[in-house]
Amino acid sequence: MRAIEQAAFDGGSATGIELMERAGQGVVEAILSAYPDVEQGHRHALILCGPGNNGGDGFVIARLLQERGWGVECFLYGEAIRLPPDARANHDRWAAVGPVVAFNDWRFGLRYGVRMTGDVAPTVLIDALFGTGLTRPLDEPLDRALRELDAAFPKGTALRVAVDAPSGLCMDSGRPLAPGPQEELPLRYDLTVSFHRRKLGHLLAEGPDACGSVKVADIGLDQAALRASRPELRETLAAAVTEAAPRAYELRKGGEDNPGGHKYDYGHALVLSGGPGRTGAARLAARGAIRVGAGLVTVAAPGSAMAECAAHLTAIMLTRCNGASDLGAVLEDERLNALCLGPGLGVGSATRDMVITALGSRRRCVLDADALTSFAGSAPTLFAHLHSRVVLTPHAGEFARLFPDIWRKLAETPTGGPAFSKVDATQEAAARAGCIVLFKGRDTVIAEPGGRTVVCAAAYDRATPWLATAGAGDVLSGMITGLLARDIWPVTAAEIATWLHVEAARTFGPGLIATDIPDLLPGVFRAIGV
Numbered sequence: 001m002r003a004i005e006q007a008a009f010d011g012g013s014a015t016g017i018e019l020m021e022r023a024g025q026g027v028v029e030a031i032l033s034a035y036p037d038v039e040q041g042h043r044h045a046l047i048l049c050g051p052g053n054n055g056g057d058g059f060v061i062a063r064l065l066q067e068r069g070w071g072v073e074c075f076l077y078g079e080a081i082r083l084p085p086d087a088r089a090n091h092d093r094w095a096a097v098g099p100v101v102a103f104n105d106w107r108f109g110l111r112y113g114v115r116m117t118g119d120v121a122p123t124v125l126i127d128a129l130f131g132t133g134l135t136r137p138l139d140e141p142l143d144r145a146l147r148e149l150d151a152a153f154p155k156g157t158a159l160r161v162a163v164d165a166p167s168g169l170c171m172d173s174g175r176p177l178a179p180g181p182q183e184e185l186p187l188r189y190d191l192t193v194s195f196h197r198r199k200l201g202h203l204l205a206e207g208p209d210a211c212g213s214v215k216v217a218d219i220g221l222d223q224a225a226l227r228a229s230r231p232e233l234r235e236t237l238a239a240a241v242t243e244a245a246p247r248a249y250e251l252r253k254g255g256e257d258n259p260g261g262h263k264y265d266y267g268h269a270l271v272l273s274g275g276p277g278r279t280g281a282a283r284l285a286a287r288g289a290i291r292v293g294a295g296l297v298t299v300a301a302p303g304s305a306m307a308e309c310a311a312h313l314t315a316i317m318l319t320r321c322n323g324a325s326d327l328g329a330v331l332e333d334e335r336l337n338a339l340c341l342g343p344g345l346g347v348g349s350a351t352r353d354m355v356i357t358a359l360g361s362r363r364r365c366v367l368d369a370d371a372l373t374s375f376a377g378s379a380p381t382l383f384a385h386l387h388s389r390v391v392l393t394p395h396a397g398e399f400a401r402l403f404p405d406i407w408r409k410l411a412e413t414p415t416g417g418p419a420f421s422k423v424d425a426t427q428e429a430a431a432r433a434g435c436i437v438l439f440k441g442r443d444t445v446i447a448e449p450g451g452r453t454v455v456c457a458a459a460y461d462r463a464t465p466w467l468a469t470a471g472a473g474d475v476l477s478g479m480i481t482g483l484l485a486r487d488i489w490p491v492t493a494a495e496i497a498t499w500l501h502v503e504a505a506r507t508f509g510p511g512l513i514a515t516d517i518p519d520l521l522p523g524v525f526r527a528i529g530v
């Protein structure tokens with residue numbers, strides 16, 4: 001964001017004061033469009049302004065609301081004379097028409113200790129204390145003041161709006177920078193209005209819980225034009241994290257982009273199954289693989305589990321595989337071009353041997369669940385065999401087993417910003433493993449060593465809490481495998497599968513179980529124009 005802003009300044013397409021004015025306008029418009037009722041009855045805003053440009057946005061909002069006839073109270077944290085120039089200019093414009101309460105005089109406990117009613121009680125509370133510039137935890141006295149405010153106006157009594165960021169939330173990580181070990185922000189919000197693009201902090205970790213909902217205001221930064229005219233920006237943007245997208249054209253069968261006609265043109269995926277009574281996970285994965293359009297999908301099961309699998313499989317084929325040497329023989333069929341190992345496979349040396357055989361074949365491969373856990377304590381052995389066409393899909397527990405030191409960094413209470421984030425952790429893990437790492441959760445992060453990083457946030461209007469159900473991850477592994485079989489680039493396969501997985505769950509809503517997910521894909525495909 002800073003690079004884009006700088007490019008706009010350098011290219012003369014905007015000044016800081018113009019951007020700040022548009023940011024303030026954007027916040028006012030977003031509030032009025034999301035909550036038109038706030039214009040009814042008495043209109044009174046309490047605005048907290050901070051020591052940087054986020055505070056400057058606050059003073060613009062104060063002026064614009066007052067021009068609309070609102071009652072406005074402004075509270076400044078920091079000294080007016082030390083505000084950066086654009087924020088200072090907007091402070092001064094506001095100070096000419098309305099008072100500014102210095103931090104020593106905030107005293108929210110006293111000021112609002114007796115429950116207020118009528119024309120003086122704020123209906124909207126606006127936090128313009130810190131945005132992307134937060135570099136350290138909130139100071140104790142400020143944290144205390146905000147907690148007093150929280151107590152005076154419990155959530156639901158006044159609309160709470162954060163400008164760009166809930167103050168105390170690190171926008172690079174979504175992690176609170178609050179004093180004390182409890183790592184809890186003093187205030188949570190109904191609406192967060194950001195500028196130009198959502199930031200990582202809105203999507204990762206606790207970000208979505210703090211922000212409430214996120215609206216993005218257009219402040220007139222033309223990213224495409226800036227990228228074209230400023231070469232230095234091109235490089236920065238190429239390395240930037242993106243949000244997952246479905247890429248419908250990659251999924252299409254037939255047509256100009258993907259003219260294949262034969263089932264083998266869409267690849268043959270092989271999913272390894274566990275023994276009797278533990279075959280369900282592989283079948284879930286296999287169904288995911290065939291629904292995303294792999295031409296053929298075969299489950300490879302131990303002899304003792306063949307009958308159990310056969311009783312459940314129809315479009316999916318079945319072959320016997322009693323261990324690593326059988327797998328080696330099965331893989332002599334060169335048409336098997338994508339493998340999935342892990343779901344229900346069992347933890348131990350038999351799984352380790354099969355993983356090493358699979359990796360030795362240099363096939364595209366997804367390693368999940370037991371294929372990862374089997375290498376707890378011997379991760380370097382796994383890393384020595386990995387290659388760039390492998391996707392690891394750990395959840396947090398599996399991630400901690402394979403990358404314990406990285407996990408510890410992520411678990412530490414952050415003492416400054418930018419805090420170590422799930423993006424940092426996933427990128428570090430991918431670099432170490434030498435393959436794609438897809439770190440699951442509500443905020444799934446996918447990283448390619450030295451390449452793309454993608455975030456898929458199941459938050460806000462894409463929240464899918466019902467994906468927290470046994471087997472959902474198995475289906476995801478299968479979907480990625482199916483896309484790998486279709487010759488889709490591994491990081492893109494991981495991105496598309498994750499997006500589809502969330503979308504399928506979202507369209508279904510409450511009551512979702514893992515077996516539903518593959519069968520929801522045709523509806524999603526139709527909706528996105530595959």
Ligand SMILES: NC(=O)C1=CN([C@@H]2O[C@H](COP(=O)(O)OP(=O)(O)OC[C@H]3O[C@@H](n4cnc5c(N)ncnc54)[C@H](O)[C@@H]3O)[C@@H](O)[C@H]2O)[C@@H](O)CC1
Pocket residue numbers: 001002005019020023050051052053054055056057084129130131132133134135136137138139163164165195219
């Ligand atoms: N980047 C852009 O294109 C635009 C940015 N704008 C606003 O500018 C904001 C970024 O402004 P700044 O970079 O000035 O950063 P902020 O306003 O977020 O805060 C930075 C200031 O707070 C201080 N600070 C950081 N952590 C602190 C802590 N824990 N306790 C006390 N002081 C602390 C810093 O030393 C600095 O003075 C954005 O979030 C957005 O609201 C908008 O005006 C519109 C355009």
Ligand SMILES: Nc1ncnc2c1ncn2[C@@H]1O[C@H](COP(=O)(O)OP(=O)(O)O)[C@@H](O)[C@H]1O
Pocket residue numbers: 369395440441442444458463464465466467468469470471472473474475476501
């Ligand atoms: N609260 C949540 N919101 C959105 N997605 C979630 C949530 N919890 C889990 N998921 C997703 O559901 C899947 C669960 O996978 P996993 O933990 O491996 O379960 P299993 O091993 O039972 O299949 C992952 O894709 C994960 O990202």
Ligand SMILES: [K+]
Pocket residue numbers: 054127128129130131162163164165166167
């Ligand atoms: K803020």
